[in-house]
Amino acid sequence: MDTEFFEQLALPLFDSLYNLAHWLTGNRAEAEDLVQETYTKALRGFKSFQEGTNIRAWMFRILRNTFLTSRSGLMARNTSWLEDEDTDMDLTIAHTDTPEALLLRQENQQTIVDALESLPAQFREIILLCEVEEFSYREIAEILSLPIGTVMSRLYRAKHALRHALKAPRRAQHAL
Amino acid sequence: MHCDQDGAMLVQYLDGELSADQASALQQHIGECPRCAAEVSELIGLKHSLRAARSRFTPTIEFRRKIERQIAKPRHNWWRTRFVSALATAAVFLVIAAVLWMQRSRHTDSLGEVADLHVEALASANPVDVVSTDRHTVKPWFQSKIPFSFNIPELTGTEFSLLGGRLVYLHQQPGAQLIFNLRKHEISVLIFQKTTEISNALPAGSRTEKRNSFTVATEDSQQLRFVIIGDADANEMQKLAQLIKIANE
Numbered sequence A: 001m002d003t004e005f006f007e008q009l010a011l012p013l014f015d016s017l018y019n020l021a022h023w024l025t026g027n028r029a030e031a032e033d034l035v036q037e038t039y040t041k042a043l044r045g046f047k048s049f050q051e052g053t054n055i056r057a058w059m060f061r062i063l064r065n066t067f068l069t070s071r072s073g074l075m076a077r078n079t080s081w082l083e084d085e086d087t088d089m090d091l092t093i094a095h096t097d098t099p100e101a102l103l104l105r106q107e108n109q110q111t112i113v114d115a116l117e118s119l120p121a122q123f124r125e126i127i128l129l130c131e132v133e134e135f136s137y138r139e140i141a142e143i144l145s146l147p148i149g150t151v152m153s154r155l156y157r158a159k160h161a162l163r164h165a166l167k168a169p170r171r172a173q174h175a176l
Numbered sequence B: 001m002h003c004d005q006d007g008a009m010l011v012q013y014l015d016g017e018l019s020a021d022q023a024s025a026l027q028q029h030i031g032e033c034p035r036c037a038a039e040v041s042e043l044i045g046l047k048h049s050l051r052a053a054r055s056r057f058t059p060t061i062e063f064r065r066k067i068e069r070q071i072a073k074p075r076h077n078w079w080r081t082r083f084v085s086a087l088a089t090a091a092v093f094l095v096i097a098a099v100l101w102m103q104r105s106r107h108t109d110s111l112g113e114v115a116d117l118h119v120e121a122l123a124s125a126n127p128v129d130v131v132s133t134d135r136h137t138v139k140p141w142f143q144s145k146i147p148f149s150f151n152i153p154e155l156t157g158t159e160f161s162l163l164g165g166r167l168v169y170l171h172q173q174p175g176a177q178l179i180f181n182l183r184k185h186e187i188s189v190l191i192f193q194k195t196t197e198i199s200n201a202l203p204a205g206s207r208t209e210k211r212n213s214f215t216v217a218t219e220d221s222q223q224l225r226f227v228i229i230g231d232a233d234a235n236e237m238q239k240l241a242q243l244i245k246i247a248n249e
């Protein structure tokens, strides 16, 4: 075990680990606890860490598993975690939706943040791993301990749900 | 025109998860299908907006420092770290040896306890309290902690090197445990004052005996009693015992 080596590899991930932790837990105090515990566990487990392994995926996996056993993680699972992978949400693509969709512009950052926050934790998590951390599906499968097929379908449903959430407020406004 | 394009494919396409062949076929379809083109442009917009989530939450400087300290803490003790990793291979063996040892000798004599101290130091994540190869650093560290003083031999020209030391207790008597390295072997030298308790507990005089996987050598000076324990061969153990004895005469 070489702590200097660990420091070199793991410390650059600090900001993004924190960002995800905050997204997952929803507040600073718990995000800090989560990140701290992640580093503690990682440092302890670094001995068994195989060189050549993807340290980013490894660290995020630890963070994610730690989150699941944390208070906010358990709460998220009880409230908004969709357990069933095969839940048949309406998956027919939004081919019928008008490209009013181009409302999805940077100018409305708050909208996307709100929409993301309104998603079930499981969807929020996979979108963050894919879009924010830019992990490959294979890495996401590793982090979430899921088969790659499940990653694909969950991600697809998550993006679908996100788009739905983005449109919902706009529709409500139009209805007024 | 009817389009039966799988929507999930479009997502995978934008996530860069399709093979080159799949991607170029899809690209061609998108060029011909307004529905899929609209879908893709919406997905691109979504990807784009999601950048807002990228550094939405930033850690405080205080928290960053805290984590940095947490990680960096053991680094200053790099000797300790190296020491631990050198021991890692021997650890399993040592634990087995220790169990055998304890089964046999726990209740029979204090050498068993000495062996426990040795194994405990080697198996511990923090085997030494004072980490230094320099006898001039190690010795003063003990001065405020034990009611006697001792000398550490000059090791230049020998194959032994000093790894560090720690404070130990045997029969409630404080003592010094020095850990030396000899090639792949770690050897503990335990030093106690000749109190009644220690004299009763540890056999007097110079002798060397084999106990399970360990060799134990004992030595005396006028004031002190030394126990040298390790898995090096008996000759080497005696050599170290002699060096310790001479340094303290």
Ligand SMILES: [Zn+2]
Pocket (backbone or CB within 6 Å): B003, B004, B005, B029, B033, B034, B035, B036, B037
């Ligand atoms: Zn199409």
